[in-house]
Amino acid sequence: MSSSNVLEFTPAQSDIANAFFSNKLSFETDCSDVYADIKSGNNDYLLLDVRSAEAYEKSHAVTALSMPHATITQESFAQFDKQTMFVVYCWGPGCNGATKAAKKISALGFAVKEMIGGIHYWEDFERYPVNRHQVSAQV
Numbered sequence: 001m002s003s004s005n006v007l008e009f010t011p012a013q014s015d016i017a018n019a020f021f022s023n024k025l026s027f028e029t030d031c032s033d034v035y036a037d038i039k040s041g042n043n044d045y046l047l048l049d050v051r052s053a054e055a056y057e058k059s060h061a062v063t064a065l066s067m068p069h070a071t072i073t074q075e076s077f078a079q080f081d082k083q084t085m086f087v088v089y090c091w092g093p094g095c096n097g098a099t100k101a102a103k104k105i106s107a108l109g110f111a112v113k114e115m116i117g118g119i120h121y122w123e124d125f126e127r128y129p130v131n132r133h134q135v136s137a138q139v
Contacts, residue, residue, distance in 0.1 A: 027102075028114045029087060031122045038063055045085035049119070050101040059130045061089070061122050069101035077108050085111040092120030 012020065034047060049056045049064040056066040067076070069090070086105055090097030098114045105112040115122075122128050 026113075028116050031115060031117050031126050031128060034061070034087060034115055035122075035126070035128045045087050045113075046080075047115075048086055048088045048101065049090075050088050050097050051090050051095075051119070055091075055119075057133060059119065059123060059132050061119060062129045062131055064089075064131075067101070069097045069104065072101055072104040072108075074108060077105070077110065080110065082109055085113075087113050087115050089115040089118045089122070092118040 011017070037044075043063075047061060047064045048067045049060045050067055050069040050072070052068050053066055056064075056068075060066070069088075086102075088098045088101040088105065090101070093116070095118060098118065102112045102114050117125070119130075123130050
């Protein structure tokens with residue numbers, strides 16, 4: 001009789017699992033939730049594409065602003081009120097640029113979430129609208 005690979009480690013107690021998943025959702029969102037907000041006119045946060053300016057110009061999520069993660073500094077964020085909330089994304093699951101950006105943004109004292117899946121899931125899997133070949137709206 002074979003043992004279960006899934007159950008090799010006992011599942012967490014429900015209260016511990018609930019705390020874990022609640023915390024996880026405070027750090028991330030997904031393309032579907034961001035697009036639903038865009039469609040409903042919810043603009044309680046700024047969506048930042050943290051890839052290179054060149055990648056942004058080729059294709060970026062509608063409403064996204066370009067802010068390559070290497071340019072995120074105290075000076076570049078001085079223009080924002082501390083109450084501004086950000087959602088950041090990069091290429092996709094194989095890229096940690098959004099995580100680097102979120103780390104920098106949170107260190108500057110701003111609320112931030114990472115959009116999991118990045119532009120790859122946004123454009124290729126969900127087929128949500130993108131803007132292409134426009135002059136970069138540098139923040």
